[in-house]
Amino acid sequence: MDDNKIIELIDVVKVYKNGVSALDRVSFTVRPGEFVFVVGESGAGKSTLIKLLTCEERANSGQVLLDGYNLADLSRRLVPFLRRKIGMIFQDFRLIEGKTVYENxxxxxxxxxxSRAEIKRRVPLALTQVGLRHKSEMYPNELSGGEAQRLGIARAIVNNPTLILADEPTGNLDPVNGEAIMALLECINQEGTTVIACTHDKQLVDRMDKRVLEFLDGKLIRDEVHSTYDKRLKSLSGLKKQENGSTPRRLPQEQEHNQDLEEQLAKRGLDHLRVPQVEAMQKLIMDSHKRRASRRRNREDESAVDADKLE
Ligand SMILES: Nc1ncnc2c1ncn2[C@@H]1O[C@H](COP(=O)(O)OP(=O)(O)OP(=O)(O)O)[C@@H](O)[C@H]1O
Ligand SMILES: [Mg+2]
Structure with a gap:
């Protein structure tokens, strides 16, 4: 294995059992210490790429090489050892609710x-790095979304991985928390860890000026250093063009709704976004508001019960 490649994909094809082609002859390399954004519309194959790197899925053909291992040949027995090299960060945090911040x-x-001694030494360091040391004894449902994701990062870095794979790490966060999470990832990257982050966050990608891999329908269509979210798509209108070049026919009501949405997006400098993507994002944000409100209600109920007990 070339020391200058932590990841190498050669002509990788992934077709799921239901016949969906998720990756189509994808080839690229990543050098140790790089920070790479993976972008592309929903269904483009970003998460599939992550799953191939963690051996959650296997490629149908082609090669996936990770830190010297050919993942196609890797025996199931060795998968847990390979995963030790990887820190995973998820959009929905995936914390253990019954364990405290420290215990997670x-x-x-x-x-x-x-060893116990190592755990005792390294957990506080990881929590300090993400600014959560003072919340060690709290439970995940007592954390804000931003804090929950910072805990996700502490968990990902505590075993000192060579590679961080983040699948939409800011997808459930407001812009300010999103910034904080990316700043942390950048910091970890500057200490030498390779970072690969799938994202839909245009503003962050544009500002961070990193390498960008763009996927479309399973194909790698752009690989640029110091790039932006949508260099290639900027000139396209918000609506997807049909293959023959004309815009798809829509019902008048839907058209009106989409035009409204497009105008709103244009005002915010987001005119590159497609309407279905935005609706999906709005749903995510609404869901996250609902979850936060329900957590707040639970906390209020709990303090009411505690107050009852005191009386
Ligand atoms: N387990 C699965 N079985 C069958 N098809 C799948 C499976 N997982 C993903 N797919 C399909 O593979 C394609 C790529 O999906 P993938 O999850 O990689 O997209 P993505 O780029 O991560 O999208 P998003 O931005 O919505 O997360 C999609 O068409 C999806 O429906
Ligand atoms: Mg995905």
Missing amino acids: VAFAMEIIGA
Whole structure:
């Protein structure tokens, strides 16, 4: 394995059992220490790429090489050892609700058999790095979304991985928390860890000036260093063009709704976004508001119960 490649994909094809082609002859390399954004519309194949790198899925053909291992040949027995090299960060955080902040991070070390002394030494360091040391004894449902994702990062870095894979790490966060999370990832990257982040966050990608891989229908259609979210698509209108070049026919009501939405997007400098994508994003944001409100209600109920107990 070339020392200058932590990841190499050669002509990778992934077709799911239902016949959906998710990656189509994808080739690229990533050098150790790089920060790479993976962008592309919903269904483009971004998460599939991440799943191939974690061995959650296997390629149908082509090669996926990770830190010297050919993942196509890797025996199931060795998968957990390979995963130790990887820190995963998820859009929905995936924290263990019944464990405290400290215990969530400690658990990531326990499962790889770290000693108690190592756990005691490294967990506080990871929590300090993400600014959550003072919340060690709290539970995930007592954290804000931004804090929950920072905990996700602490858990991802505690085993000192060579590679961080983040699948839409800011997808459930407001812009300010999104900035904080990306700043943390950049910081971790500057310390030498390779970072690959799938995202729909145009503003962050545009500002961070990193390498961008863009996928469309499973194909890698752009690979540029110091790039932006939508260099190639900027000139297209918000609506998807049909293959023959004409815009798809829509019902008048839908058309009106889409035009409204497009105007709103244009005002915010988001005119590159497609209407279905935006609607999906709005749903995500609404869901996250609902979850926050329900957490707040639960906390209020709990304090009412506690107050009752005191009386
Ligand atoms: N387990 C699966 N079984 C069958 N098809 C799948 C499976 N997972 C993903 N797909 C399909 O593969 C394609 C690529 O999906 P993938 O999840 O990689 O897209 P994505 O770029 O991550 O999209 P998003 O931005 O919405 O997360 C899609 O057409 C999807 O429906
Ligand atoms: Mg995805």
